[in-house]
Amino acid sequence: xxxxxxxxxxxxxxxxxxxxxxxxxxxxxxxxxxxxxxxxxxxxxxxxxxxxxxxxxxxxxxxxxxxxxxxxxxxxxxxxxxxxxxxxxxxxxxxxxxxxxxxxxxxxxxxxxxxxxxxxxxxxxxxxxxxxxxxxxxxxxxxxxxxxxxxxxxxxxxxxxxxxxxxxxxxxxxxxxxxxxxxxxxxxxxxxxxxxxxxxxxxxxxxxxxxxxxxxxxxxxxxxxxxxxxxxxxxxxxxxxxxxxxxxxxxxxxxxxxxxxxxxxxxxxxxxxxxxxxxxxxxxxxxxxxxxxxxxxxxxxxxxxxxxxxxxxxxxxxxxxxxxxxxxxxxxxxxxxxxxxxxxxxxxxxxxxxxxxxxxxxxxxxxxxxxxxxxxxxxxxxxxxxxxxxxxxxxxxxxxxxxxxxxxxxxxxxxxxxxxxxxxxxxxxxxxxxxxxxxxxxxxxxxxxxxxxxxxx
Amino acid sequence: xxxxxxxxxxxxxxxxxxxxxxxxxxxxxxxxxxxxxxxxxxxxxxxxxxxxxxxxxxxxxxxxxxxxxxxxxxxxxxxxxxxxxxxxxxxxxxxxxxxxxxxxxxxxxxxxxxxxxxxxxxxxxxxxxxxxxxxxxxxxxxxxxxxxxxxxxxxxxxxxxxxxxxxxxxxxxxxxxxxxxxxxxxxxxxxxxxxxxxxxxxxxxxxxxxxxxxxxxxxxxxxxxxxxxxxxxxxxxxxxxxxxxxxxxxxxxxxxxxxxxxxxxxxxxxxxxxxxxxxxxxxxxxxxxxxxxxxxxxxxxxxxxxxxxxxxxxxxxxxxxxxxxxxxxxxxxxxxxxxxxxxxxxxxxxxxxxxxxxxxxxxxxxxxxxxxxxxxxxxxxxxxxxxxxxxxxxxxxxxxxxxxxxxxxxxxxxxxxxxxxxxxxxxxxxxxxxxxxxxxxxxxxxxxxxxxxxxxxxxxxxxxxxxxxxxxxxxxxxxxxx
Numbered sequence: 001x002x003x004x005x006x007x008x009x010x011x012x013x014x015x016x017x018x019x020x021x022x023x024x025x026x027x028x029x030x031x032x033x034x035x036x037x038x039x040x041x042x043x044x045x046x047x048x049x050x051x052x053x054x055x056x057x058x059x060x061x062x063x064x065x066x067x068x069x070x071x072x073x074x075x076x077x078x079x080x081x082x083x084x085x086x087x088x089x090x091x092x093x094x095x096x097x098x099x100x101x102x103x104x105x106x107x108x109x110x111x112x113x114x115x116x117x118x119x120x121x122x123x124x125x126x127x128x129x130x131x132x133x134x135x136x137x138x139x140x141x142x143x144x145x146x147x148x149x150x151x152x153x154x155x156x157x158x159x160x161x162x163x164x165x166x167x168x169x170x171x172x173x174x175x176x177x178x179x180x181x182x183x184x185x186x187x188x189x190x191x192x193x194x195x196x197x198x199x200x201x202x203x204x205x206x207x208x209x210x211x212x213x214x215x216x217x218x219x220x221x222x223x224x225x226x227x228x229x230x231x232x233x234x235x236x237x238x239x240x241x242x243x244x245x246x247x248x249x250x251x252x253x254x255x256x257x258x259x260x261x262x263x264x265x266x267x268x269x270x271x272x273x274x275x276x277x278x279x280x281x282x283x284x285x286x287x288x289x290x291x292x293x294x295x296x297x298x299x300x301x302x303x304x305x306x307x308x309x310x311x312x313x314x315x316x317x318x319x320x321x322x323x324x325x326x327x328x329x330x331x332x333x334x335x336x337x338x339x340x341x342x343x344x345x346x347x348x349x350x351x352x353x354x355x356x357x358x359x360x361x362x363x364x365x366x367x368x369x370x371x372x373x374x375x376x377x378x379x380x381x382x383x384x385x386x387x388x389x390x391x392x393x394x395x396x397x398x399x400x401x402x403x404x405x406x407x408x409x410x411x412x413x414x415x416x417x418x419x420x421x422x423x424x425x426x427x428x429x430x431x432x433x434x435x436x437x438x439x440x441x442x443x444x445x446x447x448x449x450x451x452x453x454x455x456x457x
Numbered sequence: 458x459x460x461x462x463x464x465x466x467x468x469x470x471x472x473x474x475x476x477x478x479x480x481x482x483x484x485x486x487x488x489x490x491x492x493x494x495x496x497x498x499x500x501x502x503x504x505x506x507x508x509x510x511x512x513x514x515x516x517x518x519x520x521x522x523x524x525x526x527x528x529x530x531x532x533x534x535x536x537x538x539x540x541x542x543x544x545x546x547x548x549x550x551x552x553x554x555x556x557x558x559x560x561x562x563x564x565x566x567x568x569x570x571x572x573x574x575x576x577x578x579x580x581x582x583x584x585x586x587x588x589x590x591x592x593x594x595x596x597x598x599x600x601x602x603x604x605x606x607x608x609x610x611x612x613x614x615x616x617x618x619x620x621x622x623x624x625x626x627x628x629x630x631x632x633x634x635x636x637x638x639x640x641x642x643x644x645x646x647x648x649x650x651x652x653x654x655x656x657x658x659x660x661x662x663x664x665x666x667x668x669x670x671x672x673x674x675x676x677x678x679x680x681x682x683x684x685x686x687x688x689x690x691x692x693x694x695x696x697x698x699x700x701x702x703x704x705x706x707x708x709x710x711x712x713x714x715x716x717x718x719x720x721x722x723x724x725x726x727x728x729x730x731x732x733x734x735x736x737x738x739x740x741x742x743x744x745x746x747x748x749x750x751x752x753x754x755x756x757x758x759x760x761x762x763x764x765x766x767x768x769x770x771x772x773x774x775x776x777x778x779x780x781x782x783x784x785x786x787x788x789x790x791x792x793x794x795x796x797x798x799x800x801x802x803x804x805x806x807x808x809x810x811x812x813x814x815x816x817x818x819x820x821x822x823x824x825x826x827x828x829x830x831x832x833x834x835x836x837x838x839x840x841x842x843x844x845x846x847x848x849x850x851x852x853x854x855x856x857x858x859x860x861x862x863x864x865x866x867x868x869x870x871x872x873x874x875x876x877x878x879x880x881x882x883x884x885x886x887x888x889x890x891x892x893x894x895x896x897x898x899x900x901x902x903x904x905x906x907x908x909x910x911x912x913x914x915x916x917x918x919x920x921x922x923x924x925x926x927x928x929x930x931x932x933x934x935x936x937x938x939x
Contacts, residue, residue, distance in 0.1 A: 026630055034843055042522075042613050045631040050840070 001361075004028045004067045004092070006053030006083045007074035008036040010330065010350045011098065011123070011357075013044075015071065018358055018381060020045045022444065028062045031074075054082040056090065065091040069361060073098045084117045094118040096357060100125075102242055102271070119360050123353040127303075128243030130352055131326055134345050135232065135248070135299055139224040141205060141345065144376045146387045147416035147435040152212045153183070153376060153385055160202040162222050170196035177218045180210035181423050183413045183439040184383055189336065191383035191441055193411045207378065207385065209413045209437060211421040229253060229298035229324060235283030235313055236304030237261070237268050240328065240349075244301065245276050256292065258283035284309045286316055299324040307331050314343045362386075362446055372446065373435065383441040385413065388448040390434045395449050402426030405453040412451075413437040458935060459524045461513045463531065466615075468510030469601055470532045474539060475503040477592055478585070481543070485581025492581040495546035503539050525614025527935060529598060530926040533918060536597060537561045543585055549578065554907040561914035562902075563589030565921035566803060568676025568773040568890030569881075571903040571910065576681050580662065583679045587669040593921070594673025594703075594803035595643045596620060603636035612636070618926050622800020622808045623846055623853075628708050642710045643803070647672040650699040657691045667692075667774075671699035674804045676773030676890040683898065684763075685776040693759055693776055697766050704770035704798030705730070725838050726799050726810045733809070734769060737793060738762040741786045748783045761786075769793040771805040773890030780897030787876075787893055794883050805888030805920055807857060814842060814850045856924050861886055864916040868909045881905070885913040886920040 003019055005012050008031035019025050027046040030053040031037050037048040051058035053074065064070055070087035072080035077099045084095035096119045097112075104111060105122060112120045133143050142155035158165060164172050169182050185194050186205035192198070200206060208215055232248055234241045237259030245255045249272070256277045259265040265280035272278070281288045283304065294300065300317035302310035307329040314327035326345045329338060338346055359375040374387040390397065396404055401412060401424055415422040416435040422428060430436055430448075438451060445451065482496040541553070541560035550556045555571050562569045563586050570586075572578060592600070596619040602612045612632035617625060620639075629635050651668035655661065666679045680686035684696055705727060712720040721727065741761040742751070751757045760777040767774045768790050779790060797806015817835045824831050834841040864882040871878070873895060880892035881902065891897060895904050902913065919927055929935050 020630070028630070041627055047627060047630045 001068045002026050002028075002063065002066050003069045003071065003361075004030065004059070004062050004064050004087070005071045005073065006030045006062075007072060007080075007098075008033065008040050008048075009073060009075065010332075011353050012071075012073045013040055014332070014350055014354045015073070015357055016040060016044055016046050018354060019361070030058060030062050054079050054086060056086055059083075059086055059090055067092040069094050069096070071096045071357065077101050077104060081111075081115055081117070085115055088116050096121065096360065098123065098353070100239060102239055105243075119357075121353060121356055123349050124239035125243045126352050126356055127240045127328065127347055127349045128247060131240070131244055131301060131303075131328075131345075131347050132247045132251075134326065134347075135229050135253075135301075135324065136251075139219065144374065144385070146209070146374050146385075146414075146437050147421075150211065150416050150419055150435075151209060151414055151421050151437060152215055153207055153209045153437075154215055155186075155205055155207050155378075156219075156224070158200055158202055158204045158206055162202075162224070164200050164222055165202045167200055168196065169194045169198050169200065172200065176221050177214065179214045179421075179423055180208050180218045181413055183207045183209050183385060183411060183437075184378060184441070186379060189379065189382075191378055193383075193409060193439055193441055207439070209385070210423065214421070231256070231297050232299045232301060233258070233289075233292065233294060233297045233317075234301045234303060235259075235289075236302065236310070237264050237278070238303060238305060240303045241301075242268060242271065244303070245272055249273055249276055256297070258288070258292065260284075284313055289313065289316065290320070294322065295320045297322055299326065302327040304328075311338065311341065311343065315341060318342055318344075362444075381444075383439065384444070385437060385439050386445055387435055387437045390430050390432055390436055390448060392432065393449070394430065394432070396430070396452055396455060397432055398429045399455060400427050400429050403456050405456055406451050407443070407453055409441040409443060410445075410451045411439040413439050458527055459520055462520055462524055463528050464510045464513040466528050466598075466601065467532055467535060468507045468513075469605065470536065470597055471503050471507035471510075471539065473597065473601060473604070474536055474592075475500050475507060477588065478503070478543070480588055481581045481585035484584040485579070488580040490579030490581050492543070492547045492579055495543050495548075496581065496585075498546050499539070499542035502542060506535075506539065520614060522614045522618075523929065523935060525616075526618045526926040526929050528615060529618040529922060530930045532598060533564070533922060533926075536593075537564050537914075537918065540564060540589055544582065547579075547582055549582065552907060554910050558902070558910040558914045559586065560589065561917045562890065563587075563675070563677065564593035565888050565917040566590050566594050566673045566675035566771070566805065567885060567888040567917045567921075568670065569885060569892075569896075569902045569913070569917075570677065570890070571901060571905075573901055573903050574681055575679060578679075583666065583677075584662075586677045587666045587675070587679075590673040590675030590677055591647070591669040594675065595639055599636045599639055602633055603640050605633070619922070620801055621804070621923065622706075622810055623814070623850060625801045626708060628711055638711055639707050639801075642707045643672065646699070646703055650695065653695045653699075654692060657687075657689055657695060659687065659692065663687075667696065668699070670774065671696050671772060672703050672803065674700060674703050674770045674772040674798070674802070674888075676767070678774060683775040685898075690759060693763055696774060697759075697763055700766050700770045700772045700774070701734070703772075704766075704802045704804045706799040706801045708801055723838060725813060729813060730769075730799055730809045733793070733796065734762075734765055737769070737789050738765045741765065741782070741789055744783050744785045744789075750782070764790065765793060768889060768891070769796060769804075769806075770798045770802075771887055771889045773884075775891060775898035778898045780893050780899065791880060791883070791893065794880070794887050794889055797887055807854065807887075810837070811850050811853065813837060814847060815854060817842075818847050818851060853924065856928075857886070857920075860916065860919050860924065864912055867912045868905065871904075871906050871909050873904065877904075881913065882916065885916040888917060888920050 008029050016027050016029050020027050029040055029046050030049045032052055041048045049062045064087045070092040072083035080097040084097045087095050095117050097117045099120050100122050108120050137143050140154045140156055144153045182194055184207040185192055231254040233256045235258045237257050241257050248255050258279045260282045262280050265278050269278045300322045302313045310327040314325045317325045324344050327343050328347045362372045362375050376385040412424055414437050415424050478500050485492045537560050541556040544550050544556035544559055558571055598615050598619045647668050650671050651664050654664035670677050709721050738761045742757050745751050763776045764779050797808050798804035800808045800810045821833050835847050865879050869878045877894040877896050881896040884892040
């Protein structure tokens with residue numbers, strides 16, 4: 001695929017990095033900052049073009065006319081729109097634009113249609129959605145929905161007090177619940193697809209799949225409870241806070257936002273419903289946090305623009321006993337350190353945005369037979385959970401899984417058939433129309449047929 | 458520095474060298490010239506060095522610009538030293554200094570020789586000399602990058618530190634494809650020259666030697682009178698074209714393949730290059746005519762064009778003894794020796810693009826005198842040249858001249874004439890191989906002492922690697938762990 005990325009910022013660079021891993025992709029990155037481009041040029045197998053990405057002449061140089069995909073991720077919404085318009089006029093097949101201004105948020109769909117932009121992403125909205133979902137399932141590290149919400153994947157940290165510590169996977173299924181599946185285990189930095197005899201250790205992250213209700217009852221059975229937060233304190237009144245507050249308010253959660261800028265605080269007060277409390281003060285000041293009843297709040301979310309402040313205030317919130325603490329960090333490099341600090345959840349906008357775009361691209365690749373519906377990368381893409389729909393061209397339909405030899409490092413997680421979630425055993429088979437969720441390590445699957453080796457006799 | 462990475466890649470490099478050496482071995486066996494043993498011994502020793510790097514496991518550690526430069530510097534030193542082994546083992550050279558000189562001259566595509574009568578040399582050694590030209594022309598490490606499985610983008614540091622000019626533009630995304638394209642163009646040019654020379658009546662061996670010499674802009678010949686020995690206007694025209702095309706930026710051929718004729722027509726470096734060639738040749742013809750040495754206009758144009766192209770592309774083939782030409786003509790050739798041809802070609806010298814940058818930077822300084830706060834970036838082909846590039850070009854030029862002076866100073870103790878001393882130093886540094894006076898087309902570098910030969914050989918390496926990768930190896934910081 002020929003891909004042109006305009007904007008060599010965090011998202012642009014990460015996208016180029018992940019997309020250039022594949023041999024078939026030819027990637028061109030356009031930016032007007034020579035230093036950013038130089039870094040990218042040395043680090044990645046991509047072409048770089050210096051210039052204003054909205055200019056037709058720059059785009060011609062970048063071969064936008066031959067692009068299968070054009071992505072605009074500069075820091076200006078308007079420039080992104082113009083870039084996409086130009087690319088489309090030159091002949092780019094599909095365009096993606098990052099549009100983040102909340103003023104456009106309600107009209108995104110119609111704007112996208114008018115400007116012929118195929119896909120619009122709003123990173124702050126994605127982050128807000130991510131945090132909100134996390135608040136709903138506090139003990140979970142990550143949650144992803146598959147098969148239009150029928151199935152759920154939940155990443156959970158195994159604490160030493162859980163009854164599953166030290167047990168074999170097969171044992172967990174036998175004793176606690178056979179209607180959920182442990183699809184992957186993350187230990188340190190390595191991911192493995194568990195076998196029946198694999199043991200679960202304290203400190204592991206396990207990835208559970210199943211229907212939402214079965215996962216809930218499994219969590220109840222092992223003694224992790226799902227307590228919904230009733231009050232949330234947010235520091236930093238940026239766009240994420242805006243989207244998050246709006247969403248939490250709709251779920252009847254009491255929200256308090258602390259914003260240091262008077263102007264922004266007034267703006268938020270105007271934009272958001274009156275029941276949301278906006279405090280105009282410095283949220284990084286511990287005394288102010290305490291005076292705003294930090295100790296009594298159910299959840300604390302730090303989404304200021306500065307990573308260090310987010311982490312420090314989150315640690316402080318944890319120390320005064322807030323049950324659920326979430327921080328946003330833009331840095332991707334230090335994630336292994338930050339993960340071990342004791343903050344319950346770290347949301348990384350760059351990674352989330354990249355994942356959303358990658359998922360869209362992978363879905364494009366094969367529109368005909370078995371489409372990628374949902375893709376969830378585990379630890380920066382080392383492994384992934386991926387959902388396909390089995391179609392006409394899917395091989396080995398109706399043949400029991402026990403007779404199929406699969407490539408190594410792949411596990412058929414669950415099958416969703418007419419809304420019903422099936423944990424497949426040897427006798428189960430993939431049928432046409434099924435949604436199949438696959439776990440794979442070290443491979444990027446783009447077609448369901450890629451997982452089969454042969455049929456055993 | 459990433460020692461494991463460097464050691465491992467050095468091993469691969471030496472393996473390529475050993476494999477390359479099987480070609481002259483075959484030639485030697487076919488012609489039964491008695492040097493097969495020398496080649497076999499060399500191959501065994503080089504392969505042993507290559508396998509000695511196997512214990513170094515390539516860890517995932519990062520590769521930075523310094524590692525690419527260190528690999529380039531160390532790799533070239535190793536290749537030049539070990540590539541001299543066949544000369545040494547053949548027993549046809551007086552000392553190891555001679556072998557080292559010949560090897561450096563070969564790999565750096567200089568083409569200067571200490572062999573006084575090349576026609577007495579056996580086929581195997583002659584073939585190996587020319588083959589070192591060809592291997593060094595586009596670069597060993599570039600060849601390695603083209604052959605090796607893609608190792609992420611780290612290769613760009615290596616490619617940049619070996620290829621000539623202020624920095625090759627990455628016109629395709631993958632470094633390996635880039636290396637392959639460069640080699641494909643290189644091979645194509647070589648094959649075309651070879652076939653055209655065959656059609657001109659040369660035998661296979663002569664044609665191959667001169668195709669290698671022209672495409673790599675090296676200049677080794679198997680004839681004492683160089684190209685002049687063939688007494689064929691056709692052969693001379695083929696080589697003029699061959700050398701000229703090898704001296705053009707290879708990226709332009711890629712643009713041509715993609716139908717971007719406009720890019721080529723608008724290319725400033727190419728235009729300046731061709732203008733310099735035409736104007737220099739014209740001036741020389743007039744100068745020779747004025748001094749009454751012109752026998753016929755046709756011959757005069759051909760031989761002056763041949764000399765100009767041969768010198769500016771840093772090849773060093775000769776058809777006429779320009780050491781006998783009038784002063785102005787010789788001075789023009791001396792200036793061309795400094796300039797060199799285009800960046801990302803097989804030529805040496807300063808490179809035309811750097812000359813353009815220097816010229817424009819000079820003009821900007823003048824403007825600044827009139828309007829001190831003028832904002833006027835240096836730009837070429839409508840693109841702004843980063844100030845870092847301008848600065849590093851100026852620094853490069855300064856260091857280049859310093860290297861020239863230092864080389865000439867050491868050589869001068871041999872007591873040759875000023876012209877010989879100075880032109881031989883410049884000729885080595887710019888990888889030309891021909892100089893004026895006693896080191897001119899009819900002479901050889903054998904006149905120099907062993908100390909001078911080693912100095913000149915090092916100057917060739919300094920010129921080929923454009924100074925800094927070698928200089929870096931002699932800093933304390935590159936060897937300390939912190």
